Amino acid sequence: MVSLRDESLGATDAAGPTVGVLALQGDFREHARVLGELGARVVLVRRPEDVEGIDGLVIPGGESTVMDKLSRAFGVAEPLKRRIAEGLPVYGTCAGLIMIADTLLDTIEGQRNLGGLDVVVRRNAFGSQNQSFETDLDVPALGERPVHAVFIRGPVVEAVGERATPLATLADGRVVAVEQGNLVGTSFHPEIQGDHRFHEYFLAKVRAAVTAAA
Amino acid sequence: MSTSETGSSRVKRGLAEMLKGGVIMDVVTPEQARIAEDAGAVAVMALERVPADIRAQGGVARMSDPDLIEAIIAEVSIPVMAKARIGHFVEAQVLQALDVDYIDESEVLSPADYVNHIDKWGFTTPFVCGATNLGEALRRINEGAAMIRSKGEAGTGDVSEATKHIRKITSEINQLKSMTRDELYVAAKELQAPYELVLEVAETGKLPVVLFTAGGVATPADAAMMMQLGADGVFVGSGIFKSGNPEQRAAAIVKATTFYDDPKVVAEVSRGLGEAMVGINVGDLPAPHRLAERGW
Secondary structure (H helix, E strand, O other), X not given: OOHHHHHHHOOOOOOOOEEEEEOOOOXXXXXXXXXXXXXXXXXXXXOHHHHOOOOEEEEOOOOHHHXXXXXXXXXOHXXXXXXXXXXXXXXXXXXXXXXXXXXEEOOOOOOOOOOOEEEEEEOOOOOOHHHOEEEEEOOHHHOOOOEEEEEOOOOEEEEEOOOOEEEEEOOOOOEEEEEXXXXXXXXXXXXXXXXXXXXXXXHHHHHHHHHHHO | OOOOEEOOHHHHHHHHHHHOOOEEEEEOOHHHHHHHHHHOOOEEEEXXXXXXXXXXHOOOOOOOOHHHHHHHHHHOXXXXXXXXXXXXXXXXXXXXXXXXXXXXXXXXXOOOOOOOOOXXXXXXXXXXXXXXXXXXXXXXHHOOOOEEEEOOOOOOOOOHHHHHHHXXXXXXXXXXXXXXXXXXXXXXXXXXXXXXXXXXXXXHOOOOOEEEEOOOOOOHHHHHHHHHOOOOOEEEOHHHHOOOOHHHHHHHHHHHHHOXXXXXXXXXXXXXXXXXXXXXXXXXXXXXXOHHHOOO
């Protein structure tokens, strides 16, 4: 059997920065593929030792309660928290945004987060799957062409703290994309949309961080 | 700002994408749903009787009581699925009205129509359907299924049929990948599936939707084997709550599904789980009681 089906990961031997994708559950292969296509060297992160060599991290869509439990059970949460506090660039989509938010609403009992992003995020903010939707979003930081965004039982950013900046809002004003220094979070899933601009935007942060550290 | 669209193929298939690498657990009470969520289930299947009990009690098995489904939805924050009978589009309408997150058009219940499956395109709520081979999977996708699960033989605790079905589907996909264009026309005819879907599978080397495995998974090693055989995730029905220690077994199966390629983790989580469900060997089941043969 092929371990972790590496053939689907794209360029795992590329020269670019080394970007980890948290691979405990969810659509991590889709992120890995996009990052590989953009020239990153992709590492799937499931254990503490996987965290050491990465220049950036993507936390995929999936079920945040499951990622939280497994990340603590297998000891990957603490090293990730430490790296985030040291300035590791992180991009979280949907469940990933929940994982990096400082404050969570509508969590299950005992659910924790990695934190770092100065925002308040509400889980499943739109309701059940019947309320999941796709729409075009203006994201000025990524240029004039709107981003086609897919929301799947997604969270929203209910409050943006002083250190964070909104990147996109829905027509009703709810914030669905934010950044803060090296951290980026979206309520939606660019990894399944075919629009790579959010990943490019994030990789630029990773490359800048690598250059700054050199 | 343009308009937003609910119930699109991308949105329906997208939820299944987010469930990948996870375990979906059958639950019959809100208490079990809570245990499942706490153990790390990625979603729960709300039903009145697990397949092992449907098998033991016999009779016609139908959609669950809306009160039960709503109580389970109220209890947990993860997605809740529920089953409709094959072809019973009104049960599916009811489940959509109850706001379940996924509808399983399931052979575990008694079929309501022996000719037609539900036309699933008209629903906002996505559907998952069972399949024993690639042709069956593609016919369901053609009818609008947004997720496929290999059927296995539900309620037995015998994983052999699940193995057979996931192997069959993946080997048929591999065969398509090596075919020339003219051979694919014949393959479509033989698979009794639309040519466009057959071509798509041949080109991409995978189903156009997420593929889980179901039916007879009872241990962490069973789950890890299904993942190694190419499943995107697993359904565990009777295997958890018909076992001696559901909390521990559920958490163990979740871990084994994530670390399916690491036998040390599978060994570690398999220790001291207590009694597994007793189970029935599929070979001992008389043919009329084999659920996987329902649906076509």
